[in-house]
Amino acid sequence: MSGDRLTIAIPRGALMVEALDCLERAGIDTAEVRSNDRKLHFPDVGIVTVRPSDVPTYVESGAADLGITGKDVLVEQSYREFVELADLDFGGCTMVVASIAGDPDPMDVAAARLGVIRVATKYPKQAGAWFAAHGKQVEIVEVKGSVELAPLTGMADGIVDLVASGATLRENGLVARDEISTTTARLIANPVSHRLKATEMDRVAALMTRA
Amino acid sequence: MTPALNGSNARPAPSGTRDVLPDEMRELREMTRVMVDLLDNAGYGEVRTPTLEYERAMAGAELGPSAAYRLIDEHGDALVLRSDMTVPIVRVAVTRYETDDLPLRFSYLARAWRRVKPRSGEAREILQLGAELIGSEPIDAAAELLALCGEVLSSAGLADWQIGLGDARILGELLEASGASDADSRALLEAVRDQDLVTVDALAKELGVPQAATIARTRINGDDLEGFDPVGIGINPDSAAWSDLTTVVGALSPEFRTRVVLDLGLAPKIDYYDGIVFEAYDPAIGRALGGGGSYDALMRAFGSSASGFGFALDTELVHAAVAGEERGEGS
Structure with a gap:
């Protein structure tokens, strides 16, 4: 969590391409992520790519402010603390x-x-x-x-x-x-970031969810 | 690393607990000494209560964090290992003091034991530092304790702390006025507490109170409150909850207001908080350092009509936030 710039955890695997499309809608450049399958950390654009089941872990800890993963993962890890912000309506x-x-x-x-x-x-x-x-x-x-x-x-x-x-x-x-x-892909947020970076988070989330 | 003295690590502390060794202990002790002194000098005398309490004496304890450990003494009485300090301090207040003694101000630095969710990595044993103000006028109490909590966080060495402030009654009043059934209202408030805004959206739409979803998502910087129109998101500006909240913010110093985020979806994690509620954050740490609020319902459970307001901070999280700020995290 640094400044008001957001770090977003993206799930590798089946949901990845559509998750990156969402980020594109929010004006985030995902070209490097798409072209580099082995690299995991893209600090210039605020993206980390992780296993779908690790997304809640990164978001709960605050290592990522936002994350995208399946509802199935969220239900399985309901003991973790995160804000479930939006149904992204893909990956059904x-x-x-x-x-x-x-x-x-x-x-x-x-x-x-x-x-x-x-x-x-x-x-x-x-x-x-x-x-x-x-x-x-x-x-x-x-x-x-x-x-x-x-x-x-x-x-x-x-x-x-x-x-x-x-x-x-x-x-x-x-x-x-x-x-x-x-189940569908969901957008989740770290509870502290959700409050301390409210304006930027609402702006990005609104663009990502605009179908 | 060289091996442990006995050559193995097969004798661990219980999960969710840990040993504190001298280097960390020195830092923790210095940090908590400054915080405790600040509270004491502010008129919040430090108290100590028994680690074990009679279960039957803990009226309203079901409103608090659930006790994880119970044992039976030699007379067959059930004892509980306290899960927080607020309930024991309310017991002290109502049994040891008289109405003429109000308002009462107490502080504490004490351990509490919590039930943990499996695999969550939560702490079973926490060292809390907190303050309670009993029998004061509720809005004055909220303003006083918010300011005090801020001073305590600064005294610990935190520069960037912030406060999330809400009121448990705002959504409740809206749902009551909408005529939604108790069961529907409970389901929606539970989704708010779980921070599951997707379910909040769906239930609010289903119950015909879309404003509930808007309110649950509303966060306002303390500085921007003056120009904010509550009617625009479906809040009755004359309601007790809204007027209390704005009065409290108005009573804070301008510097403090820059650190406040009004979060109208902030739901208390502990059931005895029934009015104004707040959480303390630091950008270096991904979870709340602690929080507080008003607990008149707990006072009533102990047979008192006095109002209560308090806060508690997890000292180890505060310490971790200090270390995080020093490493430049979150700035």
């Missing part, structure tokens, strides 16, 4: 419960015969809350990536994951059984 995805295609659903079989469903996910909090709300006992298996592999190898009976088109599920012989929530 659905959080689903999925299992190997066919009838009966392997999750129902596990629940009936073993009393507990093993669910692999990158989102233990949201997965646990949804199954608890539906009265189902689950054992959450936390993985960091390629969740689809878990039911194929027998490590889990089902998965909870974020899907955009559903193509990856189909490729791996999985089918969505329930929708948990929908």
